[in-house]
Amino acid sequence: MNYKNREKVIAHSIFLLGSIIVLYPFISILFLALSEPGKRVSGFTVPTGIYFDNFIKAWTGGGFSYALLNSFIVVVGVVSVTIFCSTLAAYAFEKLDIFGVTPLFAILLIGLVLPYESIVISLYYSMKNLGLTNTHWSLILPQIGLSIPFSIFWLRASFRSIPKSLSEAAMIEGASRIIILTKILIPQIVPAILTLTVLLFMWTWNEFLLALIMIQDADMRTAPLALSYFAGNKRYGDPAITAAAAIWVALPVLIAYVFLQRRFISGMVTGAVKE
Amino acid sequence: MKKIFLLISTILLVSFGSKGETLRILAESGDEATIAAAASQFEAANPGVIIETNFLGWDDFMATIKLKMADNNPPDLAHGNQGFTVDGTLIQSGLVIPLDKYADQYGWKKLFARGALAEFLWSDDGNTWGSGNLYGISPVAEDVIVYYNKEKLKSLGLSVPSKFSEFEKALRVSKDAGELPIALGGADGWPIIHVWGLVEGAFVDPNQTRRWIFDAKNVKFDTPNRIKAATKLADMAKAGYFGSDSLGIGYDDANAMFIDGEGVFNLTGTWMTADFNSGMGDNVGAFAMPRWNGGVAGGGSFALPWHISSKSSNPDLAAKFLAHLMSNEFVDDLMRVGRVAAQAPTIAPTSNLQVEVIAASNALVGANAKTFYTDWATPGMYDTVTQELQKVIGGAASAQDFIDAMAAESLN
Amino acid sequence: MDNIYRPQKKIDYSSYLYILPAFIFYILFVLFPLGDTFITSFTEWNGISEKKWVGLEQYSKNLSNKKIISSIKHSFVLIIFYSFLPIIIGLLIAGIMIRVKIHGMATYRAILFLPQILSMIVVGISWRWIYAPKGPLNSGLDFIGLEEVSRAWLGSFDYALPSVGFIGTWVMFGFTMILFIAGVQKIPTELYDAAKVDGAGAIAEFFNVTLPSLKGEIIVALIFTVTLALRNFDLIYITTGGGPGTSTMIPSMFIYKKAFQMNQVGSASSLGIMLTLLIFTLVSLILFIFREKK
Numbered sequence: 001m002n003y004k005n006r007e008k009v010i011a012h013s014i015f016l017l018g019s020i021i022v023l024y025p026f027i028s029i030l031f032l033a034l035s036e037p038g039k040r041v042s043g044f045t046v047p048t049g050i051y052f053d054n055f056i057k058a059w060t061g062g063g064f065s066y067a068l069l070n071s072f073i074v075v076v077g078v079v080s081v082t083i084f085c086s087t088l089a090a091y092a093f094e095k096l097d098i099f100g101v102t103p104l105f106a107i108l109l110i111g112l113v114l115p116y117e118s119i120v121i122s123l124y125y126s127m128k129n130l131g132l133t134n135t136h137w138s139l140i141l142p143q144i145g146l147s148i149p150f151s152i153f154w155l156r157a158s159f160r161s162i163p164k165s166l167s168e169a170a171m172i173e174g175a176s177r178i179i180i181l182t183k184i185l186i187p188q189i190v191p192a193i194l195t196l197t198v199l200l201f202m203w204t205w206n207e208f209l210l211a212l213i214m215i216q217d218a219d220m221r222t223a224p225l226a227l228s229y230f231a232g233n234k235r236y237g238d239p240a241i242t243a244a245a246a247i248w249v250a251l252p253v254l255i256a257y258v259f260l261q262r263r264f265i266s267g268m269v270t271g272a273v274k275e
Numbered sequence: 276m277k278k279i280f281l282l283i284s285t286i287l288l289v290s291f292g293s294k295g296e297t298l299r300i301l302a303e304s305g306d307e308a309t310i311a312a313a314a315s316q317f318e319a320a321n322p323g324v325i326i327e328t329n330f331l332g333w334d335d336f337m338a339t340i341k342l343k344m345a346d347n348n349p350p351d352l353a354h355g356n357q358g359f360t361v362d363g364t365l366i367q368s369g370l371v372i373p374l375d376k377y378a379d380q381y382g383w384k385k386l387f388a389r390g391a392l393a394e395f396l397w398s399d400d401g402n403t404w405g406s407g408n409l410y411g412i413s414p415v416a417e418d419v420i421v422y423y424n425k426e427k428l429k430s431l432g433l434s435v436p437s438k439f440s441e442f443e444k445a446l447r448v449s450k451d452a453g454e455l456p457i458a459l460g461g462a463d464g465w466p467i468i469h470v471w472g473l474v475e476g477a478f479v480d481p482n483q484t485r486r487w488i489f490d491a492k493n494v495k496f497d498t499p500n501r502i503k504a505a506t507k508l509a510d511m512a513k514a515g516y517f518g519s520d521s522l523g524i525g526y527d528d529a530n531a532m533f534i535d536g537e538g539v540f541n542l543t544g545t546w547m548t549a550d551f552n553s554g555m556g557d558n559v560g561a562f563a564m565p566r567w568n569g570g571v572a573g574g575g576s577f578a579l580p581w582h583i584s585s586k587s588s589n590p591d592l593a594a595k596f597l598a599h600l601m602s603n604e605f606v607d608d609l610m611r612v613g614r615v616a617a618q619a620p621t622i623a624p625t626s627n628l629q630v631e632v633i634a635a636s637n638a639l640v641g642a643n644a645k646t647f648y649t650d651w652a653t654p655g656m657y658d659t660v661t662q663e664l665q666k667v668i669g670g671a672a673s674a675q676d677f678i679d680a681m682a683a684e685s686l687n
Numbered sequence: 688m689d690n691i692y693r694p695q696k697k698i699d700y701s702s703y704l705y706i707l708p709a710f711i712f713y714i715l716f717v718l719f720p721l722g723d724t725f726i727t728s729f730t731e732w733n734g735i736s737e738k739k740w741v742g743l744e745q746y747s748k749n750l751s752n753k754k755i756i757s758s759i760k761h762s763f764v765l766i767i768f769y770s771f772l773p774i775i776i777g778l779l780i781a782g783i784m785i786r787v788k789i790h791g792m793a794t795y796r797a798i799l800f801l802p803q804i805l806s807m808i809v810v811g812i813s814w815r816w817i818y819a820p821k822g823p824l825n826s827g828l829d830f831i832g833l834e835e836v837s838r839a840w841l842g843s844f845d846y847a848l849p850s851v852g853f854i855g856t857w858v859m860f861g862f863t864m865i866l867f868i869a870g871v872q873k874i875p876t877e878l879y880d881a882a883k884v885d886g887a888g889a890i891a892e893f894f895n896v897t898l899p900s901l902k903g904e905i906i907v908a909l910i911f912t913v914t915l916a917l918r919n920f921d922l923i924y925i926t927t928g929g930g931p932g933t934s935t936m937i938p939s940m941f942i943y944k945k946a947f948q949m950n951q952v953g954s955a956s957s958l959g960i961m962l963t964l965l966i967f968t969l970v971s972l973i974l975f976i977f978r979e980k981k
Contacts, residue, residue: 007787014780015795022799022861025813028823032816085709092705104706111717113910113970115918117939118959121946122720122727125734131347145716148709177705206806208921209939213947216343218329224808228925231812232332239816246812250805257804261797264804269866334928342947345735364950368735462842464930520820522931523839528819655949665931671844672932 033058033244058230058245066219067226068252070136071205074222077140078204079197082147087193089148090155091181111149116142117209124213138214139222143204151196158192159185195263198256202264205253223249297325298592301343301350303579304330305546306415308612309605317599324592333526334463337361337657344370344584351587352596354579355411357394358488358651359404362580366401366410371582373399373408377594383412383601386618393489394576394647405489411580414601415609416617418575418645419469420635422541422551422561424533427454431539435560439477439567446516449539457511458538460529461521461668464661468649469574470542471508471664473564476572476646478504484646491652491685497678505667505674512668522669544575545632549613552628559628563635563644571638575645577617652685659684721963728957733950745957755958758936759965761848762917765937768852769859769919770912774905776856777863781871781901782893785879799861807858811925814854815841818926841927844934851926851935855916863908870904871897902977909973917966938962 034050058064093101127138166184186193211225221229227249231242257264302310307330314326329350331339336354343349344365355362355371365371378384384392398407421442428434428445431452436442446456460466475484479500487494511517524532533541534554541547542564551559563571581600583593599605606616611625615636624630639645650657663680666672672680728745730738749755802810817823818840825837840850878896898905920939923929929936929944938958946955 007783008789011783011787011789014783015789015791015799018780018861018864019795019798021857022801025810025817025857026801028817029813081712085712089706089709092702096702096705104710107718108713110721111713113914113966114717114721115914115939115959115962115966116717117918117920117942118956118963119717119720119724121942121952121955121959122723123716124946126720126723128345128347133346134348141712142716142720145712148713148717152709202804206808208806208808208924209943212339212924213342213943216339216346217348224806224921227806227812228808229331229335231925232335239819242812243816246809250809253804253806257801261800262793265796265800265865269862269869338948341950364733368733462839462931464928520839520842522844523818523820523842658944658949662930662932666844669842669844669931671934 029243029246032240033247035240054240054244058241058248062226062230062245063218064226064248067221067223070220071223073136074139075201075204077136078143078147079200082144082151082200083193083196086148086151086155089152090159094156094159108149108152116146120209120213127214133214134217134220139210142210143207147200154196158189162188195266198260198263202253296323296589296592297327298589298596299327299350301329301353303336303354304332309609312608313600313605317596349584349586351584351589352593353582353584355582356579357576359654360650360657362411363401363404364654365582366397370585371410372585372590373410374412375409378409381598395580411582413577413580414605414617415578416615416636417578418545418636418639419472419543419573420545420561420563422559424539425558425560427539435562436565438565438569442565450516455518455538456516456540458529458533458541459517459521460524460526461665462524463526464665466526466543467664467668468660469544472574472646472649473542473572474508475501475504476644477564477566481572481644481646488647488652496682496685502678505677509667509674512670517668522665545615545636548628548632552613552626557627561628561631561635563638571642572644573639574648575639576647653687655687656684724956724959727953728960730953732952734952745954749954749958749961754933754936755941757933758938758941761935762937764848765852765855765916765919766913769855769916770909772856773859773863773912774908776860777867780864781867782897784868785871785897796865799864802858803862807921808925810854810858811922815926818850842931844931847927847931847935851922854922859912866904866908867901870901874900906973906977910970913969914966
């Protein structure tokens with residue numbers, strides 16, 4: 001076991017450097033947002049005082065209360081239905097005897113790698129014909145479909161990691177499949193489900209292109225969409241107010257991240273490799 | 276019994292019908308102040324009517340207006356944009372209605388000279404432009420002119436140019452003195468269209484340019500004079516008259532710079548009059564771009580046309596609001612906020628800058644020199660001309676490349 | 688009732704009920720639009736009137752369109768920034784971390800992962816400010832005396848694409864770092880001990896032990912970053928919109944513009960299918976290169 005001090009110092013320096021590089025844009029934007037309103041800030045200026053005016057102007061001017069609410073509604077819709085459907089499906093794939101698992105998986109694999117930019121056009125016209133554009137459904141339904149492949153693979157891997165003895169014991173006792181699923185298996189993988197929730201929340205919250213196409217009504221915009229329009233509106237050409245708006249939009253995910261960062265990281269890192 | 280029932284229900288229907296009518300309006304954000312004011316006036320004069328307004332910044336407007344009008348629940352009244360890119364497409368897709376019956380009802384056509392409304396006339400299939408029915412109308416005129424910083428001009432020993440060559444000399448003198456000759460927000464792309472319009476106007480006969488805009492497929496773009504104009508623009512860029520950062524600066528930032536005292540000239544539209552006036556007061560002046568042999572040239576036209584959606588459940592109400600916008604009181608309101616009305620206002624200009632702007636505008640009208648905007652010519656022209664102009668300004672394409680690309684796009 | 692001893696041939700159809708809800712959503716909102724896009728790619732359509740069948744014309748037009756070919760080239764440039772650079776950085780760091788354990792790893796990890804959780808719109812707005820002509824980057828360069836280097840980064844024909852690329856590197860390098868470090872820490876030390884016994888130096892260790900053990904992670908990183916580089920609509924939309932000129936245009940931006948601004952839905956669909964095929968091909972290539980060699 002060879003822990004050379006020199007190597008430790010090197011490692012620390014590297015991580016410190018990396019952290020500074022990562023944090024710099026955040027701090028830059030934060031300083032910009034906290035700067036004195038009306039003053040055209042440039043470059044390196046450290047704010048002389050802390051002004052929250054930009055945040056207030058951004059909030060009232062950009063309709064962000066609606067935007068955050070809309071994003072929240074979409075997220076709840078997508079996450080809840082996706083996890084429900086994917087849990088059932090993953091259970092079936094892993095524990096039940098399904099004929100044709102491999103071709104079904106191959107079909108799901110398409111969804112994993114598919115660039116959804118290719119299919120948004122068709123989704124738009126479908127939604128338009130159904131009269132669903134400008135509604136939360138136009139964002140919720142497609143994102144459920146898009147989240148299904150990853151969620152099924154994720155949950156299946158989690159089911160797989162449950163010791164076989166547990167479910168077999170239950171089966172011998174003659175429990176029905178639903179009982180096995182809900183009373184025995186799901187409690188075992190609650191951490192994994194939580195992590196999946198966090199990931200889906202993040203991806204759905206940050207979704208932009210779909211909203212850009214489906215939502216034309218200012219009141220129905222999701223947070224990133226509202227931010228993009230806000231940044232482009234002539235009256236708010238002031239970068240400080242735009243910076244404040246950006247922080248408003250990033251805040252929910254940031255707050256969730258601060259509390260759940262282990263889940264975020266482990267989710268994207270370990271789970272992805274499992275496949 | 277039945278008659279009384281019918282009477283009561285009719286009364287109820289009528290009162291409910293006219294109570295709480297909503298009019299939804301979508302406008303480009305340049306008009307936010309005036310429309311907001313007009314909306315309150317209209318609501319006050321028409322109790323029971325509620326007006327919902329929505330404004331979009333220019334880039335978002337251009338990127339999404341067609342989607343919004345094609346939506347299942349589009350605004351009743353919305354801005355379009357002259358030309359094939361927006362208006363032509365809206366008409367071809369049957370998304371907007373012709374306004375002739377309202378124009379007759381409210382007398383709009385009497386407000387303007389014959390032929391002045393050509394940019395709003397379309398065939399019903401949206402394929403022919405310049406004649407046909409009236410699709411869209413606007414109370415505002417917009418011209419592209421040259422704003423200048425008066426102090427700087429004076430300290431450089433220059434005066435308002437009367438020939439393009441004098442303008443060029445002014446640019447060279449400014450650059451040599453270490454000033455930024457022209458403040459340009461090239462990052463957004465479309466502001467360069469205005470610069471091009473002025474340089475083009477200095478060399479190309481405005482009639483030819485207008486004919487090309489209306490009928491790009493059949494009218495020649497690559498005429499010798501236009502090649503001269505393109506070469507001139509490329510030379511101006513190479514000489515550094517736009518500064519080295521113009522492609523990294525947005526339109527709003529460039530104007531802010533100009534207001535803060537950076538840049539001798541700003542080649543843009545009269546919609547900026549109010550902002551420049553409030554930021555620079557008497558230090559800012561305006562003139563119409565002089566042509567190579569004297570006389571004036573300029574882009575410009577009516578402002579964005581108002582359309583009534585074909586899916587509107589309230590076209591008459593929308594037309595009524597439009598009539599309010601075309602009225603004399605509103606014209607005076609426009610004057611007060613520094614816009615240039617298309618009809619003659621009854622009040623005097625409210626600032627020195629406005630005096631000069633109106634003078635420039637009148638000069639353009641008098642010389643019949645308004646050449647609209649290059650991006651109107653084909654459905655894809657807006658993208659093409661912004662991209663190609665950025666290349667010219669950035670030195671990534673030559674004048675000939677520009678001409679070739681534009682000529683190719685004209686055939687679409 | 689369930690029976691553990693299921694006869695081989697009997698198929699339990701009720702199990703399919705479990706996968707039905709998921710597959711209904713998937714088929715309706717992913718597979719069906721994909722098929723629809725495929726069919727539309729063989730037509731000429733402005734989104735409103737009738738579709739006109741034109742066979743492979745959209746494909747040939749797109750493939751001979753210089754701007755579209757350029758956009759694909761731009762995506763490949765972005766792959767270098769979004770994928771290769773972060774992976775190399777991540778591997779190097781992971782290599783150092785083989786033998787070192789430091790305190791505060793959890794904090795570093797939390798910080799380095801931050802760019803991953805943000806919307807690309809937020810990231811784009813932040814970097815638009817940093818790259819602004821009077822923004823922090825230029826101010827910093829001026830401060831340390833490098834004024835000639837400062838410029839309008841996102842407005843330069845030569846530097847806009849690399850500037851956007853660098854944003855991608857910034858977003859990804861923390862992810863690859865963490866991914867590879869986690870992978871490295873799973874490598875049993877016996878492998879390194881064995882290598883040392885064989886007299887291997889640090890570099891040989893890296894190539895013979897670390898890299899092969901990280902194969903799974905490398906595949907994941909590659910697929911994840913390459914697909915992002917090829918898609919990438921949000922960031923380009925909010926930073927440059929494809930400009931200046933067409934120097935930062937990418938296929939997904941073309942798809943959007945063609946479909947929704949230029950009324951060329953058939954052409955856009957064809958481009959969408961082409962993009963899908965490109966990504967499928969690259970992913971298959973990655974998996975093939977890194978396949979298990981028996």
